Amino acid sequence: MSLSKKRYVYVVVDDYSRFTWVFFLAHKEEAFDYFVKFSNRVENEKGLKISRIRSDHGREFENAKFDELCIEKGYKQEFSAPRTPQQNGVVERKNRTLQELARTMLHEFAVPKFLWAEAVNTACHVINRACIRSKLKKTPFELWVGRTPNISYFRVFGSKCFVLDESPKVTKFDAKSLTGIFVGYSNTSKAYRVYLPTSRVVIESINVKFNENANEKTEEGNSIVGIQDGATTQEIEFQPKDELPPVIIEEPLNRVGDNLIGGVNHEENTIDSTQDETPHDEPQPMPQPVHEPPEVLREVSSHPLSNVIGDPREGVRTRSGLNQMVGHCAFVSQLEPKSFKEANVDPNWIVAMQEELNQFERNQVWELVSLPSGKQVIGTKWVYRNKLDELGNVVRNKARLVAQGFKQQEGIDFEETFAPVARLESIRMLLAYASNKGFTLFQMDVKSAFLNGWIDEEVYVQQPPGFVDHFNPDHVFKLHKALYGLKQAPRAWYGRLCTFLLDNGFIRGKMDTTLFTKKRDDHLLLVQIYVDDIIFGSTNATLAQEFSSLMSSEFEMSMMGELNFFLGLQIKQLQDGIFISQTKYAKELIKKFGVEDSKSLDTPMGKSANIDADEKGKPMDITLYRGIIGSLLYLTASRPDIMYAVCLCARYQANPKESHHKAVKRILRYVKGTQNLGLWYGKQTELDLVGYTDADFAGDRMDRKSTSGTCQFLGGSLVSWSSRKQTSVALSTAEAEYVAAGSCCTQLLWMMQTLRDYELEFQKVPISCDNTSAILISKNPVLHSRTKHIEIRHHFIRDHVEKGDVELVYIDTKEQIADIFTKPLPTQQHLELRFKLGMLELKD
Known part of the structure; x- marks a missing residue:
């Protein structure tokens, strides 16, 4: 392409x-x-x-x-x-x-x-x-x-x-x-x-x-x-x-x-x-080292290359000593240096460091001063990362100067540190809304975002390694703005961005404070913030263009264009809907954990799977097991079909055994055969909100606690799901289902309040439940031997049913979509419910 x-x-x-x-x-x-x-x-x-x-x-x-x-x-x-x-x-x-x-x-x-x-x-x-x-x-x-x-x-x-x-x-x-x-x-x-x-x-x-x-x-x-x-x-x-x-x-x-x-x-x-025919994928010739004067690479401002330790014109070798150029692709290095010493021999990384320091000068981040008596100085360090596109290709070398924030003292170097970030459910709700309304979502990245946030504390940092002022080598930098690594940096950046948007007519979300909206006539502009990554779109293309220009006038922006890759999610915006997947990430997992040659399976867990603590089993590498679980949990951002299996295996991270390793390996083999699966958000005529809830009574073989499974759809698109073990032992199926319904209700209430910022109002949102007794308990405040012991907090759903916020409706067990989040299923039933979740493979 x-x-x-x-x-x-x-x-x-x-x-x-x-x-x-x-x-x-x-x-x-x-x-x-x-x-x-x-x-x-x-x-x-x-x-x-x-x-x-x-x-x-x-x-x-x-x-x-x-x-x-x-x-x-x-x-x-x-x-x-x-x-x-x-x-x-x-x-x-x-x-x-x-x-x-x-x-x-x-x-x-x-x-x-x-x-x-x-x-x-x-x-x-x-x-x-x-x-x-x-x-x-x-x-x-x-x-x-x-x-x-x-x-x-x-x-x-x-x-x-x-x-x-x-x-x-x-x-x-x-x-x-x-x-x-x-x-x-x-x-x-x-x-x-x-x-x-x-x-x-x-x-x-x-x-x-x-x-x-x-x-x-x-x-x-x-x-x-x-x-x-x-x-x-x-x-x-x-x-x-x-x-x-x-x-x-x-x-x-x-x-x-x-x-x-x-x-x-x-x-x-x-x-x-x-x-034209498909060109053959032939290997590219390895470029030879080029000894160019530094001036050819880039003009410099405050930090000339002559200040850099070492000679940047030397040829580049890999750390293993092979006769290869680090810069195999045009103008970017493929390796990530671990230290300044390694980066100092590569002109690409020298330019990247210079660009970072140029950002400091443009944003007036600091000033060079002598360290006042009694003040603490915080160290600095270079961190090197390759920026990748959605296919894993290196597109940019990014050098980041970070402060060693672990040396900061609370009350002296910082006060408040909390800064909100968007939840994945918020991102998926925005995608579902955009698909329903038929408008394009765009993304942009604020370049060196934290350098734009003002700080109130008096903070001093060391001069960057390799870029020490020859005339004032003992001086330090006094910070006027936040530096990456400082504990208050995320909060300072969020405060700066929030103030800027509010001053320009945006309204901050009452429930989701990372959502900003702006209305003009009958059109709505939506902006979702995830630290320095911004997703935005509007039913009026002019509003989106104006927002792009507005941000560019205040901040230095990069990587602007249609939304196609965000937080590891591959997003394809098509005329008839939006497809969300993690195909690239799934392939990396398959290779990383060595199941490339294993036979793929049709389900993530066998119908008769018997997983427990296995106290007599053979222990396995706890680090490896936790690494697999963490990777699979991230994959569930677009793969609800493995949610139950992964969450079940995650319960045994404290003391994993070989039997648990076999279980997670089975999940990986299932992922191998379904690596192209993703969520499809098609266009629907109605933008309704629907919930499904189910429970597996006494499903845990050790403590006999039940598992709650819930999922929520917006406009026919799955935007939220969960699989959790309940905190108390239920005495009956009705009680387990009732507790699960309460969990589904809490998520729906949050979504309803968030969607009010989209100018969407919902009443009597249906929660599909396959247990008649649980439905009756939610409607009638009866007190008898089977319900009197239920904890008070689980009864809050009654209040919202009475207010008309939600409504429990009966659904046949065979049609219960949330069943996939509570227990292992036979192959045919698993495939049917997976399809009902909106999961499919998108053909090119």
Whole structure:
């Protein structure tokens, strides 16, 4: 998949001139729409009608729509014989040429594969202007346009370049340029297209300097560094503007589709079309170490690279001493250093540290002072992390300077520390609401968010390792704003963000204080905060755009775009709903815990599973067991089908035995066979709230306590679920079911109050229960031998039933969805209830 989420390349060739156009499609069905636009444009441009169209027998071309178009326009449609690509030789050959050129261009400078669409588009642009049509002794551009093309503006694809940073936030001493990768030419203006690895965006600019020889070597082995200015006064010819849609925020390549369309051999004025084949996943060549001057990497402001301990120009080796470059991918390092000493030999990490300190200067985080007498100084440390996308690819190296907050003293260095974060149920409710209303959710990340929070305490920290002021080595930094690692940093950031949003007309949620809303006319803007990650969307796209601009005006933002990866959840927003999964994480678990070669199973736990403390069993590694349980608990964020099994095994973390290890391994084997499962949030006509509750009476073999299982749906989408052992022993099934219903009621009440901020009101929310006695107890305050002993706190559900907030309704046991959260089930019943939860596999 390309950055703009395109899977297929659709190639069109003019048979006479061999002039070629490329279009990029997310789905094959789009081919017809693209061809209609294309035919209208070229016929208007040339004043000629298309004579014939030749393609293969793909359904995207051999269909009713194309037939009607050909009849209406008078086109003659021809098809190549099955499995006879030579009858479509012109475009088949062009398809191969574009693919080979694009592959070579990507591998020359180890350009990320998800830029394949840019490579194909650039290859097409160059072929049209540089290749001679042998029979006519002219280029396709000359034959199509009627004049000789100007190619003096051509640059080396994939070469390092530097784009003028025209952001209004750039100050006098900030770096004036952004490091990028040259990926082609604009289709809509006289400009170059540049990919910025740090922000994963493609921008267009004419103010570009190129370093096309960065990877070339002299005989002595030194790098040849040649910086060239981008063309600013030359006349540049570009392709028609529909060849490649403008790309702002895109995502990495998964695959390129199957053959789409064919070509023609006849020397006539016809139009042919094709689709690119899937490029082979070949290993990228390992780039050689490049010894460049530090100035080429980045301009520096307050901390010149000369202040850094060591020589940043030295070649990079891995810790094991292999002759490999750490920076195997373009402009990012693949390894995470464990210390400053390791990071200091890699220019990528040196630049990352410099960027972090530049953030400190821009945000006025601190000032260099001498340490006052009697004051404590807190140490600092560098922490290095690679930022990954939803497919696990490294997209950015992030160096974070953190304070050693464990040395802080309460009452002196900090006071309050609590800061709210969004619950996963809140995130899923927002997703369900967006799916129901049919609007797109976006995400953004506040860059170095904690550096924006003001602190009231007087705190001093040491100078960063490797960046000590030569003139004042004994000085310390006095903090004006929070630093990562300080105990009060999260609270300071939340306070700053909350104040900013409230001052700009937002309303904070009364129940969920991480939810902020803003209403305009009949439209609602929703903003959900998770520390420095922000999800937002609106029924009015203008409100979402305004919020994005508002945040960018106050804070430095990064990674803005459609919501697709959040807190480990892979999120696909489609026209008919939203799909939530953790496929990537599930695959990592399977590999991490060694079940790759194990046979997959149909259920997470056998129907006759007998799990208890097993006091006489053989002990196992407690750390390993807890690691598996913790990993599986995180997987339940989108996998309610394993909730009961994982929670049951989690009860034995204090003293795990081999029998418990076999049980969790079975869960992993089930995950192996269902790793693509996820939650589907489809569009529903009604946005209703529904709860289900069930209990397994005396299910625990050791203490005979029951297990409560509950789940809640919003608009037909599962947003909350739980499986918990009850705290007291129930004397009857009715009592166990009654206690479970109370647990479901508490969650529904929280959801009802939270959804009031969505301007949604609910009354008599149904709670489906399969026990008639429990339903009667909730309605009638009877006191007899079977209910008089029930703890008072469990009777609160009666009050809410009487008020009309909730209502217990009967459901047949076979239809009870919450049954999956209380006990192991037979395979068929497990599959049926899993489907009713809204779990399915999404086909590409």
